[in-house]
Amino acid sequence: MEIYTVSELAELAGISVRTLHHYDEIGxxxxxxVGDNRYRYYGEEELxxxxxxxxxRELGLSLGEISxxxxDPAFDRLESLIKQRDRLEAEAGRHRRMLKTIDRTIAKLKGEKAMKDTDLYSGVVSPQKQAEYESWLIERYGENIRGEIEANTVKTQSMSPTDHAGLxxxxxxxxxxxxxxxxxxxxxxxxxxDPLIERHRSWVARTWSKPCTPDAYANLANLYEAHADFVERYEAIAKGFGAWLPAAMQSWAKRQEQTC
Amino acid sequence: MEIYTVSELAELAGISVRTLHHYDEIGxxxxxxVGDNRYRYYGEEELxxxxxxxxxRELGLSLGEISxxxxDPAFDRLESLIKQRDRLEAEAGRHRRMLKTIDRTIAKLKGEKAMKDTDLYSGVVSPQKQAEYESWLIERYGENIRGEIEANTVKTQSMSPTDHAGLxxxxxxxxxxxxxxxxxxxxxxxxxxDPLIERHRSWVARTWSKPCTPDAYANLANLYEAHADFVERYEAIAKGFGAWLPAAMQSWAKRQEQTC
DNA sequence: ATACGCTCTCACGCCGCGTGAGGGTCAAGC
DNA sequence: GCTTGACCCTCACGCGGCGTGAGAGCGTAT
Incomplete structure (x- = not known):
């Protein structure tokens, strides 16, 4: 059995002694x-x-989340990875939008194009704020559906035509x-x-800039169900699809929550 | 000329009023x-x-650096934007790679769960651990090592149980x-x-489908040293072996490079 | 007049530690 | 046995980038 002191373990792991103290402090x-002299000793398991x-930590979780x-005895690695994936995709989406924004700004500086003030910020807004905004929208889809649609179009307008077409x-x-x-x-x-619905959810996750939890996905389903624009759109694809799709989405979301 | 109050500008930019206050505070x-009433008013330029x-900020500069x-009077907006664009693209590339890695890990974990019944033989490390390990590896050591891992796992997976057991x-x-x-x-x-180490290197070379140069071999030693799964594995063979083996490998690799 | 929403200025709190200060402990050498 | 120097400990403050009140003033509509 190997035993490590703070500095040994710190060097081994490439972190500071203070960090180990901190991790001890917060449990x-x-x-x-711990010796009589209060020295800390670590073993294999702690390593x-x-x-x-x-x-x-490298994947961006806070220390609280990590602990x-x-x-959690029922810690599910798969689930955790999927969460990370969603985060990354949201980040990537934000990056794409920022790129477009920068490109347009460059164009403006060159005097080639005029740009509206609101366009200046598409993609640049902080992820948290945008996430808040969007979840707010979804929670109150009923009264603010127009705002949602507007936001959406602003967003998609900030994409290049080819990107948008591909999406x-x-x-x-x-x-x-x-x-x-x-x-x-x-x-x-x-x-x-399930595989198809998962693909759909994944697509949605990419257009949102926040993780699309089963819960949020179910809310989206409600929105699809409740708003005539969406129903119309899906009915145009196939008769009955406007009701069937939200039902499928909700069913999937329910099962996801149960398995948690 | 447009004029914005704090909350207007904040909403436009997707940030908080407090953030604007903060940016004012730190100049x-x-x-x-600023009105007689101390209200803040912003114009196009501030926008x-x-x-x-x-x-x-998105690109990770501190507020001090940004200011x-x-x-800087020699600050060229156009040039700066182009630089930011480049950095952003690099970041996006990193994100894409991380996404791929996570996807591969997820795929593997799912495969493992599905095939749990057909647990034929145990490899060097459990596939679950290995999946997690790979994503960690790529995070730490970059993309270039991925080819080797891939070749490795693909090869061992595509082997017959007897072949694998022999190896x-x-x-x-x-x-x-x-x-x-x-x-x-x-x-x-x-x-x-040296003879033993050479045999070891030779074995590694066979499982990789790439030439195992002294340099690559030394890298492998670093991996053995850095990752707990390997350390654990070698410590199980003999006490201290987890540190000794990488040291021996590195020593051998160093000598090879000198004689070249 | 009063109510409501927007604005202001303090000022403390949060995370993940860095960075001392001030003091005990351990092994080695004189 | 005594010093030296390398460790270890426990406070405790600080930083960056704000969030989140509290308490008070301003502006406009009814």
Whole structure:
């Protein structure tokens, strides 16, 4: 059994002694033993836990989240990874929008184009703020549906035509596949739909700049169901699809929550 | 000429009023005018400056750095924007790579769950651990190492159980011999180890589909040293082997490079 | 007049530690 | 046994980038 002092473990892991003290303070990584002299001693197990901590830290989790994750006996690595994936995708989307914004700003500086003030900020806004804004929208879709649509168009306008077309093409493919499934007689609750619904959710996650949780996804389904514009749009794809799709989405979301 | 109050500008930019106050406090973004009532009023110019600030902030500059950059009289907006664009693209690339890595890890974890019943033989590390390990590796050591990992796992996965078992048997023999040498008191730098180390390198070369140069071999040693799974694995063979083996590998690699 | 929303200025709190200050502990050498 | 120097400890403040009140003034509509 190997035993490490603070500085040994710190050097091994490439972190500072202070960091180990801190992790002890907040109960994230306790020493295996503490001597009479109050020296901290760590063993193999703590080394492994520290590795886990550092991995999650690199992926951008806060220390609180990490300790929750690691101390959850039913810690699901898969779920955790999927969460990370959604975060990354949202980030990537933000980056794409920022790129477009910068390009347009460059164009403006060169005097080639005029730009509206609101356009200056598309993509530049902080992720938290935008996330807040969007979840707010979804919570209150009923009264603010126009705002939502407006925000959406502003957003998509800030994309290049080719990007936008590609995104729409992808959405169309997913929707067509879902409509086909419906026409083949699949009930909205069918588990066989899961891969398609997952693709759909993933697409949505990319256009939002916040993680699309099952909960949020279910809210989106409600929105689809409640608003005539959306119903119309989906009915145009296939008869009954305007009701079937939200049902499928809600069914999927429910199952996700149950398995949590 | 447009004039904005704090809350107007904040909403436009997707930031908080407090943030504008803060930027005023630290002199990063001063209002165009301040009324008798001490209200802050911003104009077009401030709007543009705020955009610059937010872009730079997104790119990870501190507010101090941003103000230094923006207040440099030789500051060229166009040039700066182009630089930011480049950095942004690099960031986006990193994100894409991380996404891929996570996807691969997810795929593997899902495969593992589905095939849990058909758990034929245990490899070097459990596939679950390995999946996690790979994403960590790529985070730490970059994209270039991915090819090697990929080739490695693909190869071992595509092998018949008997072949795989044979390979593992051979590896075990080499490692046991090395561990024996260590326990007999050989320091990692001993030249007498060369034949064994060469056998080891040769084994590695066979499992990689890429040439295993001394340099690559030294990198592998670093990995062995850095990751707890490997350390654990080698410590299980013999106490201290987890540190000794990488040292021996590195020593060998160093000598190879000198003789070149 | 009064109510409501916007604005202001303090001023403390949060995270993830860095960076001392001030003092004990341990092994080695004189 | 005594010093030296390298460790270790516990406070405790500081930083950056704001969030989040509290308490008070301003502006406009009814």
């Amino acid at each position: 994230l990584l306790r020493p295996a033993r 492994l836990r520290l590795q886990q901590i550092l991995i999650h 929750a994750v690691l101390d 729409m093409q992808e959405l169309k493919e997913i929707e067509d596949a879902l409509a086909q499934a419906m026409q083949d007689g699949a009930p909205p609750q069918a588990r066989s739909l | 990063l973004l001063r209002p165009a005018r 543009l400056r705020l955009q610059q600030i937010l872009i730079h 230094a950059v923006l207040d 593992m048997q051979e590896l075990k023999e080499i490692e046991d011999a090395l561990a024996q040498a260590m326990q007999d008191g050989a320091p990692p730098q001993a030249r007498s180890l």
